[in-house]
Amino acid sequence: MLGILLKIIQFNIMSLLIGQHKVNPPIFLAPMAGITDLPFRRVVSRFKTGHFISEMIASQELLSGRPGVRQKTELGVDTGNTSVQISGRDPYVISETAKIVEGLGAEIIDINMGCPAKKVVNGYAGSALLKDLALAARLIEAVVTSVSVPITLKTRLGWDDGDFNAPSLAKMAEQLGIKLITIHARTRCQFYKGHARWKLVRRVKENVTIPVIVNGDILDSKSAKSSLKESTADGLMVGRAIRGRPWLLNEIAADLWGHQKYNLSNFASITELVIEHYEEILSFYGSELGVKVARKHLGWYMDYSNILGEARQCILTESSPNKVMWKLKTVFDHREAA
Numbered sequence: 194m195l196g197i198l199l200k201i202i203q204f205n206i207m208s209l210l211i212g213q214h215k216v217n218p219p220i221f222l223a224p225m226a227g228i229t230d231l232p233f234r235r236v237v238s239r240f241k242t243g244h245f246i247s248e249m250i251a252s253q254e255l256l257s258g259r260p261g262v263r264q265k266t267e268l269g270v271d272t273g274n275t276s277v278q279i280s281g282r283d284p285y286v287i288s289e290t291a292k293i294v295e296g297l298g299a300e301i302i303d304i305n306m307g308c309p310a311k312k313v314v315n316g317y318a319g320s321a322l323l324k325d326l327a328l329a330a331r332l333i334e335a336v337v338t339s340v341s342v343p344i345t346l347k348t349r350l351g352w353d354d355g356d357f358n359a360p361s362l363a364k365m366a367e368q369l370g371i372k373l374i375t376i377h378a379r380t381r382c383q384f385y386k387g388h389a390r391w392k393l394v395r396r397v398k399e400n401v402t403i404p405v406i407v408n409g410d411i412l413d414s415k416s417a418k419s420s421l422k423e424s425t426a427d428g429l430m431v432g433r434a435i436r437g438r439p440w441l442l443n444e445i446a447a448d449l450w451g452h453q454k455y456n457l458s459n460f461a462s463i464t465e466l467v468i469e470h471y472e473e474i475l476s477f478y479g480s481e482l483g484v485k486v487a488r489k490h491l492g493w494y495m496d497y498s499n500i501l502g503e504a505r506q507c508i509l510t511e512s513s514p515n516k517v518m519w520k521l522k523t524v525f526d527h528r529e530a531a
Contacts, residue, residue, distance in 0.1 A: 209404045209427050211301055211373050212343030214274075216244045218450040219428025220417075220442050221375070221406060224249050224278045224303070224347070226310075228436065232473035233490070234275065236466065237435070240443035240455045245275045246347075246430075249305050251318070252281030252290035276345060280305040282318045282328070284335035295340045304336055304371075306348040306362070309381045320381035323352045323362070330365055337370035347375040347408075350393050353382040357393060360400040367401045375406040375430055378420075385433075394424035406430050413441075414448035421449075437493030439466070464525035467494045468518055480514055491521070498528050 208217030222229060222237060224246040234245045277299040281287035291302055306329060308319030322329040337344050346366050351357040363374050376397050378389035389409030398405045407426035411417050412434040420429055435441045446452035470490060475483035488509050495505050504524045511517045 209373070211244075211276075211345060211404075214244075214301060214343065216428065218242070218446045218452050219404070219406070220244070220446050221408075221428065221430040222246060222435065222442060223408060223430045223432035224305070225432060227486075227489070230477070232470060232477050233439070235473055236470045237439045237442065238274075239466075240440045242446045242452060242455075243274075243431075243442035246303055247275065247277045249278045249280050249308060250290065250294070251313075252279055252283070252287045255279075255290050255293065256286060275299075276301040276303045278303040278305050278347070279336075280308065280313065280318045281332065282322075284331045287332055288335040288339035291336045291340045291344075295342055299342060301343050301345060302336065302340065303345045303347055303375075304333060306332075306346060307375075307377050307381075309349070309384045320349050320352065323349065323356070323358060323381060326358065326362055326365065329362060330369060333366055333369045333371060343372040344370065345373040345375070346371045347377070349377045350380050350390065353380050357396065359394075360396045363397045363401045363403075363405070367403050371403065373404045373406065374401065375408050376424075376426075378407060378409040378424070389420075391420045391423035394426055398425050398427075404428065408432060411445075414445050417445045418449055437490070437495075437497040439470075462525075463494070463498065464522055467491070467521055467525060470494075471514075471518060471521065475514055484512055484514055484517070487517075491517075495524075498525065500524050500528060 208215055209219045220243045222243050222245045226248050229246065229248050237243065237245065277294045279287060279290050279294060279302060281290065294302055305319055306322045310319065313319035333346065348359060348362060350359050359376055366374060374397065376394045378391050378394050379387065391407055394405065394407050404427040406428045407420045407424040408430035411420050411429055411431050417429055431442060443452065443455050447454035471487050474487040477483065478486050491508055504520065508517055508520050511520065
């Protein structure tokens with residue numbers, strides 16, 4: 194009984210607030226282009242754990258009506274538990290985007306100042322803003338003053354090893370009204386290479402009073418625990434490791450904070466989970482595009498279940514949804530029975 198009580202106490206202590214929104218336990222799903230769309234977030238939500246961030250929405254693309262961008266704003270599951278992430282380089286454009294996103298129902302908006310992709314950086318957005326904190330300040334102020342919902346920020350340690358300016362950016366962001374900041378513990382020039390340097394996130398934590406979230410190389414419960422210890426962050430964000438394992442947030446939260454654990458058996462077999470995700474993708478994108486969008490997710494599920502060879506190739510090249518679902522059921526049922 195004492196052990197359970199201690200877990201509950203620890204669980205309550207480890208909650209945090211974004212404005213009036215409570216995040217308990219403090220674990221987040223990272224925004225990932227082409228991955229954290231509404232179908233994927235719906236599957237992750239089956240495990241009743243975590244705060245979700247949408248795919249990044251480029252402000253200029255949303256305002257210009259570029260096809261497919263509007264879909265990224267779809268909240269679907271638990272609007273209070275989902276932030277919509279936006280990026281941009283022009284204060285007026287990004288503020289107008291924030292207004293649109295708020296009007297569509299977003300209760301929390303996240304600003305991206307950490308994306309390392311060349312396309313984004315060459316447009317002077319994302320992590321390029323780490324080289325121009327004055328512009329970063331104008332962008333933050335424009336968003337914060339244009340909407341009534343809480344604004345958060347995601348960034349990196351700095352542009353390169355010669356300029357770890359995340360603490361300065363974080364302090365400035367807090368003064369401008371940012372309610373939470375997430376730090377990917379790499380520089381922009383690292384991209385996703387090398388190791389995340391969680392200890393350097395301490396410098397940010399020591400420089401602000403708002404919640405700080407650590408991100409980067411959090412693969413399982415062991416690395417999650419280490420990231421919190423080394424960074425002294427208030428919570429953590431899981432990214433690429435969740436591909437093919439939508440239950441990962443729940444698994445980590447159960448191990449670290451005593452959160453209720455929802456095994457696959459609580460809902461369905463992995464076969465049914467994969468097929469449900471596939472059907473969500475087809476419904477959201479339509480069959481023709483959905484078949485193509487789904488292939489990367491199916492590949493990750495098959496990586497997890499060690500499905501190789503001809504069966505895998507067939508699933509990843511078949512264009513008929515019905516044939517794909519039949520093959521999925523066959524190979525995953527066989528794997529579970531083994």
